[in-house]
Amino acid sequence: xxxxxxxxxxxxxxxxxxxxxxxxxxxxxxxxxxxxxxxxxxxxxxxxxxxxxxxxxxxxxxxxxxxxxxxxxxxxxxxxxxxxxxxxxxxxxxxxxxxxxxxxxxxxxxxxxxxxxxxxxxxxxxxxxxxxxxxxxxxxxxxxxxxxxxxxxxxxxxxxxxxxxxxxxxxxxxxxxxxxxxxxxxxxxxxxxxxxxxxxxxxxxxxxxxxxxxxxxxxxxxxxxxxxxxxxxxxxxxxxxxxxxxxxxxxxxxxxxxxxxxxxxxx
Amino acid sequence: xxxxxxxxxxxxxxxxxxxxxxxxxxxxxxxxxxxxxxxxxxxxxxxxxxxxxxxxxxxxxxxxxxxxxxxxxxxxxxxxxxxxxxxxxxxxxxxxxxxxxxxxxxxxxxxxxxxxxxxxxxxxxxxxxxxxxxxxxxxxxxxxxxxxxxxxxxxxxxxxxxxxxxxxxxxxxxxxxxxxxxxxxxxxxxxxxxxxxxxxxxxxxxxxxxxxxxxxxxxxxxxxxxxxxxxxxxxxxxxxxxxxxxxxxxxxxxxxxxxxxxxxxxxxxxxxxxxxxxxxxxxxxxxxxxxxxxxxxx
Numbered sequence: 001x002x003x004x005x006x007x008x009x010x011x012x013x014x015x016x017x018x019x020x021x022x023x024x025x026x027x028x029x030x031x032x033x034x035x036x037x038x039x040x041x042x043x044x045x046x047x048x049x050x051x052x053x054x055x056x057x058x059x060x061x062x063x064x065x066x067x068x069x070x071x072x073x074x075x076x077x078x079x080x081x082x083x084x085x086x087x088x089x090x091x092x093x094x095x096x097x098x099x100x101x102x103x104x105x106x107x108x109x110x111x112x113x114x115x116x117x118x119x120x121x122x123x124x125x126x127x128x129x130x131x132x133x134x135x136x137x138x139x140x141x142x143x144x145x146x147x148x149x150x151x152x153x154x155x156x157x158x159x160x161x162x163x164x165x166x167x168x169x170x171x172x173x174x175x176x177x178x179x180x181x182x183x184x185x186x187x188x189x190x191x192x193x194x195x196x197x198x199x200x201x202x203x204x205x206x207x208x209x210x211x212x213x214x215x216x217x218x219x220x221x222x223x224x225x226x227x228x229x230x231x232x233x234x235x236x237x238x239x240x241x242x243x244x245x246x247x248x249x250x251x252x253x254x255x256x257x258x259x260x261x262x263x264x265x266x267x
Numbered sequence: 268x269x270x271x272x273x274x275x276x277x278x279x280x281x282x283x284x285x286x287x288x289x290x291x292x293x294x295x296x297x298x299x300x301x302x303x304x305x306x307x308x309x310x311x312x313x314x315x316x317x318x319x320x321x322x323x324x325x326x327x328x329x330x331x332x333x334x335x336x337x338x339x340x341x342x343x344x345x346x347x348x349x350x351x352x353x354x355x356x357x358x359x360x361x362x363x364x365x366x367x368x369x370x371x372x373x374x375x376x377x378x379x380x381x382x383x384x385x386x387x388x389x390x391x392x393x394x395x396x397x398x399x400x401x402x403x404x405x406x407x408x409x410x411x412x413x414x415x416x417x418x419x420x421x422x423x424x425x426x427x428x429x430x431x432x433x434x435x436x437x438x439x440x441x442x443x444x445x446x447x448x449x450x451x452x453x454x455x456x457x458x459x460x461x462x463x464x465x466x467x468x469x470x471x472x473x474x475x476x477x478x479x480x481x482x483x484x485x486x487x488x489x490x491x492x493x494x495x496x497x498x499x500x501x502x503x504x505x506x507x508x509x510x511x512x513x514x515x516x517x518x519x520x521x522x523x524x525x526x527x528x529x530x531x532x533x534x535x536x537x538x539x540x541x542x543x544x545x546x547x548x549x550x551x552x553x554x555x556x557x558x559x560x561x562x563x564x565x
Contacts, residue, residue: 058356058443084449096444098437109437112430113449161449 003072004028005165005196006052006088011066013044013051015059021047023220024066029165031071034187034197036207036228038237039217045200046093048217049167053090054080071164084113087164091171093200095154099143103134106142106153110160119162127156130186148179155186165196172203180206204240208232269401274523275516280408282515283415287470288492289499289507290422291463296501297439298459301359304366305346306467307489308373313339313468314388314475314485315381322389332414332472336465343464344457351460352453370486378483390476411473418469419508422462426504435459439502491518494545500558510556514541 006029013022022044029035039045050056052068054077067076070086078086089110098106107127111120128135131152137145142153151171158166168187172180180203188210191197201207208214211228216237224231231237288306295303316338321331346369354362392407426432438445438455446452467489474488475481495514499506521529522537529536548555 053447055443055446058446060356079451080446081449081451084447090447092444092447096441096447098440098444100440101433101436105433105436108430109433109445109448109450112434157448 002031003069005031005071006198007067007069007072008048008052009067009069011048011051011068012064013047013056013061014064015047015061017062021061021220022051025217025221026066027215027222027225029196029198030212031164032191032194032196033212034191034199034210036204036211036214037198037200037217038202038204038207038214038231040202042219043217044220045217046169049090049169049198049200052083052167053088054078054083081113084161084163087162088167089158089161089163089165090167091154091158091169093169093173095147095150097142097145097150097153097157099141101142102139103142103145103153104138106157107134107160110157111162113161120160123160123162127159130159130189131156148175148182151175151179151183152186155183155190159190159195163195165198166190167198167200169200170202171199172201172206184210204237205232208237270523272402274519276402276404276408277523278516278519279512280405280411280515281519282495282512283411284470284474284488284511285492285495285515286508286511287415287418287466288489289495289511290419290504291466292492292496293499293501293504293507294422294459294466295463296496297504298435299351299362299456301351301362301366302501303460303463304363305369305373306463306492307486308370308377309339309343309464310467310471310474310489311377311483311486312342312373312471313464314471314481315377316468317472317475318381318386318388318481322386325389328390332469335472336468339468340461340465343460343462346464347457347460352456355452355456374483374486381483383483386475386481388472388475388481392476394478407473407476411477414469414473418466422466423504431458491541494541494548497545497555498548500555502559503555503557506555506557514544517541517544 008025008027011022011025012020014020025044025048027035027037037045037048047061050059050061051063056062063077067074069075070083070088073086075083075086098109101109107124111123114120133149134152134156137149142150145153155168155171171183171187175183184206187197187199191210199207199211208228208231214225214228214231215222216224216231288310291306292303295301313335317331317335320326320334321328326334350365350369351362354365392410395406396403397406397409398404426435434445434450435455435458437448438450438452442452471485475485491514492511495510496507497510498513499508499510517540518537521540525532525534525536
């Protein structure tokens, strides 16, 4: 079998030399797949993405054990630019568009590691096809776009690197339901065009509805994984992420909370 | 009227020197978030390198200017590489103290190599003048203005339109997001220091070719570029250039008219006027005239 586009093995990450955030996490994204990574705040989802893309440094984090490989090549602790050149692009949490630059300049920055101008131009056309709103506002300063448009720009910017693997960190965060559906469709479209996707989400229904496979993360390690359809049907997952009991009966908030506590997977 | 225009001309020439130094401050501040107090040291270093090339080695002046700017750029990048890179992620306060330390290190190095005496830089301008419509214009001043204009235009073309300039602006706005796009922050920092040093060197050489000659205290002019940077807003390159010109004009005009207007205040009012403006501006607009007010839509 060919090497998966992303293979994380037994990864351990420590912040400030003391705070252990990932505790032996392993995860695989097969070539061409959409993999969803679910978990509550603080479970270590963003840390995992930082470890993959080499962005732990600015946060005083360090990989202390385990490995990250992109398409069979070890990139553990590599420079962010090397990871991008290997075909991994990231849409960071909170969009992080360059608000002072125009839409088109933001997209050009996304293609920073690429030298072939003709291919970059091709990518630009592709992004404008995918997001007509960006084409219409290509000369506008990114800071004046709406939240949804900024999310489109952040995704478009990542696509400018012509990635083989796209990492998305909570792309639905803070968006209206209609926009969440739009983001979902775009991710599906990007995947259909041949890019593998690792989708980090709290919106489990959205994520699992397009994923092939899902992982559930809790305090730094994987506590469950399986085909997306299985996870979506799973009563515990529904309970955790939808706040709705399987029988559809409403309970008081206090009851739900205590129930949740009892049913954590790991101590 | 002629006297007024004469003062304006002197102010423009002085303002160009301030503009170059202030632009250097802003370039480093934008890229690294640090105000580089060693800028004056780089200016002096550039001026002395220019002296070595043009006078000691008797090179053509144009060649000497280009070589001095390049050598200063290399020195600036080296300072970044050797000293400041270790400080990435440390509190700005500590980094600023280091740049102040650098300023005091560069000066003895210069006096050790070139001595304390006032040197004359061989240059084609001397004290030649041209007379235009009754105005007596110094050739050196004209060249200072012309070279500054060329350097500033060149900088803005690079900063606004080149891929690397774009990478610098992206890094200035959000270093982590820029890293995530595969931009090398180290290269951005090093290039920023190189650009600032080259601009300072150009300011230093044109200044050293002037009536004051070249002495180790030449770097003090960078202090007067401080108000220029504050006036424009610490993170605005356009503001730095405008601020430099404004401060130069105000200083020259004050000098020209102080005997009539501020006789009661003594002879050297013009020297403190830039700082008075700086304090005033900070009171009214703490982010400068063109600086970022830090409103962001997220």
